Every structure is written in C-alpha cells, then in structure tokens.
Amino acid sequence: MTQEALTKTQNKVTDNVPKPPQHDNPTEQRVYLKKQLAAAFRLFAKFGFDEGVAGHITARDPEHKDHFWVNPFGLDFGLIKTSDLVLCNDKGEVVEGKHPIVNRAAFAIHSCIHKARPEVVAAAHAHSMYGKAWSTLGRKLDPITQDACAFYKDHGLFDDYSGVVNELEEGTRIAAALGQHKAVILQNHGLLTVGGTVEAATWWFITMERSCQAQLLAESAGKPVMISYEVANKTQAELGSPLAGWFQFQPLWQRIIKEQPDLLD
Numbered sequence: 001m002t003q004e005a006l007t008k009t010q011n012k013v014t015d016n017v018p019k020p021p022q023h024d025n026p027t028e029q030r031v032y033l034k035k036q037l038a039a040a041f042r043l044f045a046k047f048g049f050d051e052g053v054a055g056h057i058t059a060r061d062p063e064h065k066d067h068f069w070v071n072p073f074g075l076d077f078g079l080i081k082t083s084d085l086v087l088c089n090d091k092g093e094v095v096e097g098k099h100p101i102v103n104r105a106a107f108a109i110h111s112c113i114h115k116a117r118p119e120v121v122a123a124a125h126a127h128s129m130y131g132k133a134w135s136t137l138g139r140k141l142d143p144i145t146q147d148a149c150a151f152y153k154d155h156g157l158f159d160d161y162s163g164v165v166n167e168l169e170e171g172t173r174i175a176a177a178l179g180q181h182k183a184v185i186l187q188n189h190g191l192l193t194v195g196g197t198v199e200a201a202t203w204w205f206i207t208m209e210r211s212c213q214a215q216l217l218a219e220s221a222g223k224p225v226m227i228s229y230e231v232a233n234k235t236q237a238e239l240g241s242p243l244a245g246w247f248q249f250q251p252l253w254q255r256i257i258k259e260q261p262d263l264l265d
Contacts, residue, residue, distance in 0.1 A: 016246050020197055025235055026063035033059050034082045036198040037069055037122070038263045039256050045125055046077030046256070047206065055126035056106035059198050060114055065244030066090040066136030068114055070106055072099030081265045105165045111196060113178065117174075120194045122201035131191035134212035138187045140209055144224040148211040149235035150244070151206070155183040182240070199253070207248070 013117050023029040023090030037059045044057070045048055055077070058068040069085045070075070092107040094100055113123050115186060134141070138159055143152045154179065157233050158177035174192070179186040183193040195201030218224040227235070257264065 006062070013072065014135055017243060018250075019243065020199070020246050023062075026061075027241045029062040032079060033062065033121075033198060034069060034085050035264055036202075037085060038080055038082045039253055040122075040124070040202040041077040041080040042256050042260050042263050043206070043252055044124075045076065047128075049126040049128040049205075049209070050077040051127045053103065054108065057105055057122065057124040057202065058106065058114070059122045060120070061087060064089075064167055065102055065118070066114070067095065068110060070102055071098065073101040073103045075099065081263055083265055086230070106230070108165045108166075108171040109174055109192070110171075112168060112175040113192075116172075116175040117178075117194065119195050119196060120201075122198040123192065123194045124201045124205040125186075125190065125192040126205070127190045128205075128209045130213035130216060131185075131209045132189065134191040134216060135185050135187050135190055140185060141208070143227040143232035143235075144218060145211065145214050145227075146206055146215065146235055146239070149227060149232045150240040151183055151208060151211065152232040152236040152240070154236065154240055155185065155186065155208075156181050156182050157185050158189075159184070161188040178197075182245070183229075195245055196242045197246050200242055201250035203245045203249040204250070206252075256259065 010226050037057060040057050053074050056070055057172060058070045061067040061069060067089050070088055071080055072086050073086060073213060078153060086094045086099050086102060088102050088107060089095045092101055092102060110123050140155060140157050141148050141151055146244055150248060156179050158174050158179045186192055191205060193201050193204035194203060
C-alpha cells in the first residue's frame with residue numbers, strides 16, 4: 001500500500017470521529033490536561049498496572065514547555081486526584097503542588113523524552129505484568145492481532161537494561177531507542193508509550209499491554225499466524241493514528257469519571 005493510499009485510509013476512518021477539544025488559553029488547557037492525567041492514573045490502578053512505587057505518567061505543561069505534571073512519589077495510583085499532581089521543572093524540582101518529591105526515575109526518563117520529542121505531550125511507563133514479561137524476550141511485538149497492528153513498524157526496543165534508571169544518560173538512550181515511534185519496549189523492564197495527548201499515550205499503553213498478553217498466550221499454545229505486510233500496514237493506518245489513540249480512550253474516561261468522580265477534586 002502506498003503512502004497516498006494509507007493517508008486516504010486514515011482520512012476516511014477519521015472523518016466522522018470527534019476531535020480533541022481546543023482551548024483558548026494555557027490555563028484552560030492545563031485544567032483539562034490534569035483531569036485527563038488523574039484519570040489515567042486511576043485507570044492504571046484499575047487495570048493492575050501499579051506495583052509499589054513504580055510507574056509514572058507525565059504531561060507537558062502547556063505554558064512552561066520544559067516542565068511536566070507527574071504523580072508524586074509514593075502515592076497510590078488509585079488515590080490520585082487532580083490536586084495531587086505536581087509540576088516538575090527541568091532540574092527535577094517540584095515547583096507546584098502539595099507533595100514535595102518526584103520519582104527520580106520519572107525525571108530521568110521523562111525529561112529526556114520530552115526534550116527529544118517536542119511534539120509529545122504525554123509519556124506513560126509502568127511495570128505491568130504482561131509488558132514486563134514480554135520485555136524479557138528482547139523482541140518487538142509481531143502483527144498477529146488487529147490491535148497489535150497499531151504498533152506495526154511503530155515501536156522500538158531498548159535492549160540495554162542496567163538497573164533502576166537514575167541518571168539522565170540512560171534516559172537519553174531510552175529516548176533514542178524510542179525514536180519517532182509511539183512506544184518502546186524496555187528489555188527486562190516494561191513498556192513506555194507516548195502521545196500528543198494524555199489520552200493517546202494512556203491508550204497506547206493499555207492496548208500494548210494487552211497485545212503483549214495476547215502474544216504470550218498465543219505463543220504458549222502454538223505458532224501464531226502473522227498478518228500480511230499489506231494488511232498490517234493498512235490496519236496500522238486505521239488504528240495507530242494519534243486521533244485513533246485519543247478516541248479509543250473516550251469510553252474509559254466516561255467509565256472512570258462515573259465510577260470515581262473524586263479524581264476531579
């Protein structure tokens with residue numbers, strides 16, 4: 001399939017899909033962004049992606065582009081409210097928020113990704129069960145399901161695990177392995193996804209985790225049948241676009257704010 005054909009496919013699919021809201025000023029955008037970020041943490045807790053103090057989701061501040069909003073270190077994902085989120089500057093210091101500490105690994109990884117990818121608004125990482133299990137194989141995902149095709153030729157592999165990420169140098173290498181993709185598998189560690197919206201980055205993580213689970217199950221039962229190059233490419237164009245990532249998050253948002261409205265406090 002040619003690039004022109006892929007573009008036509010994307011346009012056809014997204015013609016009738018709602019678009020992310022636009023805001024008139026950074027203050028409005030910040031309020032919206034923090035609500036989505038708090039919801040993302042509640043969803044990660046709901047799906048069991050939390051493990052102790054590990055994991056972080058960041059969102060670039062709409063006004064201070066080298067700052068990002070993140071979860072405070074040690075607060076359970078399932079309890080996070082918008083008022084709990086903290087703003088971290090380019091030195092790893094908390095400059096706004098009632099909690100004083102940011103996970104050092106969160107700063108080391110996310111600051112480098114936000115610096116390397118100016119168009120990225122959000123990045124998500126957690127030690128989810130199937131993502132970390134798949135990461136031990138040191139392989140990228142194969143196009144064996146429709147959902148996995150969202151990552152076809154659009155995820156990287158960081159194959160140089162050297163312990164807990166505490167230094168910016170390793171964050172820089174992770175950002176390089178991510179490249180221009182929407183996701184990267186961190187060998188012996190887990191998954192990391194990015195997006196132009198909090199919603200997209202969160203959805204990519206959720207569906208990538210499930211794709212890891214699906215491939216692990218399929219390979220335990222036999223030899224999965226690969227989707228052809230042409231079909232995988234076409235499916236990626238339909239399911240792997242930034243708008244598709246944002247839109248797939250919407251049912252999850254509807255459910256979590258109905259179930260846990262306190263996250264908006």
